[in-house]
Amino acid sequence: MEFKILSHAGLLVRNKPGKSLICDPWLVGSSYWRSWWNYPPVSKDLINSLQPDFIYLTHIHWDHFHGDSLKKFRPDIPIIIPKGNYTRMKDDLFYLGYTNIIELKHGERFQIAEQFYITSYQFWMFLDSALLIECDGVKLLNLNDSKHMGLTLKQIVRKHKPIDFVFRSHSSANERLSYQIVDEPNAPVDDLERYIKEFAQTAKATKARFAIPFASNHCHLHKDSFHFNQYIQHPLLVEDYFKQHQIQSPQVKVMVSGDSWCSDSGFTISDKDWFTNRSALLAEYLQQQKDSLEKFYAQENKTEIDKQVVVAYFEQFTATLPYFIRRYFKKVHFTYVLSAGETTKYVYQINVHQGRVVELPPDTPLDHATYPIQIHTTAFIFLRGIEFRIFSHMCIGKRVFYKVTASQKKYMEALNLVFNAYEYDLLPLRRIFTWRSVESWSMRWREVVLYMQLAKDKLVYGKLDLDKYLR
Template sequence: MRVEFIGHASILVEVRGMKILSDPWWRGPCFGAQWWNYPNPVTDQVYKHPVDFIYISHGHHDHCHPGTLATLDRSSKVIVSSTLDLKPVIEDLGFEVIEVHPEQPFDLGNGVKIWLWPTYGGDTLLVISDGEQTCINLNDAIHTAPARIQERVIENLKQQFGRPDYIFCGYGTASHFPNCYFVPGKNPSLTARRRQQYFNRCWSDIIHRLQPRWGFPFAASVVFLEDDLLSLNEDIHNYERPTDVFKNEYPLDDTKVLDIAPGFVIEDQQVIFECLFAPYDNNVILDECREQYQRANTYGTTTDIYVEELVQLLRNNIEICLPYLIEYVKDYFLVIEFRGTDKGISVRKQGQNIYIEPITSLETAISRADLVFRTRAAYLRRSLTHQYGDEIIFVGSGGVFIYPTREHARLALHSELRVMITQHSHAPASRFGSSTPGVFRLKQVVKQLLGKRDRNADLYDLEAWTDFSSSASSPSS
């Protein structure tokens, strides 16, 4: 078995005369102009001879990238889980699609079998085995999942496959949170480091528990080139590496961990090409990615007619969500500011009513806002008109949330705005469940006193994840 790291979440497994490629993305950015591959993927072996199979783990654009898939030979068959709705999209690109049922072996021929396991949030993992060696591609499927799901999947993998030879496991945040939030006094650098440290430890813990012979971190070869987030690249990638965490926390483990870079190759337990991680340098990145940087910071024109269309789309979506939104007790005034323009939309809640209007004076509106959300007008439109369109914002970091004070940030108005700008066909379930508001709040207090807080919910607690160690936070204008 030969495995090559192509780049980001893409690996090429060659086993018994067949080639299996995973999650190809390298032609252009993904999530609009938000994520850019870095360092560049090494794709020579992909195009040298057509691959036999392409595995798509889930629908995020850094894993299912139509622009990259369009460059691949249509003789390749695409493998997806039957639990996902990816088949029509991929068939439209001209590929034959094989849907594999969850946790059931699928025979590729020549003694090679695969398993696809759904995990959490529409993600899946892939196991490839030829009866002698086993490679497990976890991509984003485990390290961001709730603890209970991690435990179940890890135990099932151990029971069914014993000690695997290779595990490729993601360690990236794959979220806008908390780096896209600006609060006075926030230290963006330390906040980014804290978040990444958490996922580095998740990676280390997963590798320790699964005990592969070889463990590799991947699926995080991404840089931000938009000015608001550019400075974070070095903090996210350089401060601490997941392989160093593993070596420090589990010095007695005999798993070999390598911090790989595109072009790395291992074959039958022997490293053939040892391409390893090199620290990110924003000066070098900008020098190498001048055209990409320009594109990431260039915004199209936004006409008054376009804004009016967005206002109507937002009104329609808020009307659908109103039963949920009016459960929020306080009144508020929000501003959606469109990048590269003097235009925006105001959202004002007053009692049981929410009013949405185009803004005539952006500067005045911002001065009185409880929260400003800055994004591209095209991103807002996509979020309101496409299923999963909100991923361009909330996965791809396609907007920044700006609070005027730390006290305003504690109101968590970004959670209300997220509901408003995500496409809905019906109102979300009540935030209080089947309880009355008073009973619900009492239960929350009791849970906190007993230490039974939801670990996954805590992952998105802005106050808890923001570092306020003496550094002002202000996005670029």
């Protein structure tokens, strides 16, 4: 068998007769409104060589579920997805024109070909999944972005040991770095080192032979997010961590787009160094994509918003919230500051408790005593969040900036959780009690136990100690 790294989170696995599976094929262009780009870029020759028999999508985030890349493949190709409590992945694939969708339940095994099987393992309230791949006697655990730990990770390891390769993310893909605490400017908003530490802990817990830093090989090229490149934890930093902590097993291997492993010949890894001189290479990459970026800037600058669209969205959103959530936000106002070009064009003050939207003049003095929770982004991104019901994606792209006071930060974090719950069919609450949802969670009882353990830790010790669940 052979596996090949395709991209940021793209993986190709092929058996000896030539049957192939691709996971999370983001191959072309950018993601999250020109913010995320594959790093290193994926060669056109590699893209054109791909003729998969099956595709597996771990979850719905655009750097994994990438519409433009999926269009490279025929509409009747079998696309396999995790079967969680919601149907959005399937619905969106049908919307894109794909007709052969296969849903796998948690722990369900599926045969790709002779001696070629996959098993899907779900995790997290807002559905993510890992994929255990068995091909010609070799076992690969593609954890990707999923944060399996405790009983959920033990389930996978016990059932499938020994595991040969484990793939996992190792850098930030959340909104934490997008926070600015205006009255505590030196307050830390994220612990960057913990991502690599958790990669190492998880890799060791799987007892795999090799650990591949994966699903974090991207960069930022948009002018609003380019500065976030300095915070990306790239694979050489993972390799250094293993050396500093004298971790011999599993053996870490740095692999980027085009690199591969074959059961007959072992590793084939390019000798090009993409990380030591990353700043110069990023500047070159930025220049290569200049025309694409400029066209997008012009598109963003022309965005117009109809206030009634905003009003209709938040009225509908608030109507799905149970009383206890609405009450939590009763005295809280969220101020969206939306730019189009170099100037502020729209300012909306939103009260989630009532579902009320007030439009303020664009030149409103936005002092933080009066407006303690400000969300700065573009009118284009805000409108896309409404049109496609993807507010939960906005913060991932590193193009939304939260300027909040320390005392009000918790409300912004809570709102982002509620957006996720709304868009992942956990709201209204009755959706939790559908047969599909009950079936999914009953199969994932180990995860429910993990959440109960974490809740106990928070109540008893006042903090979450994830280390003990990653051993």
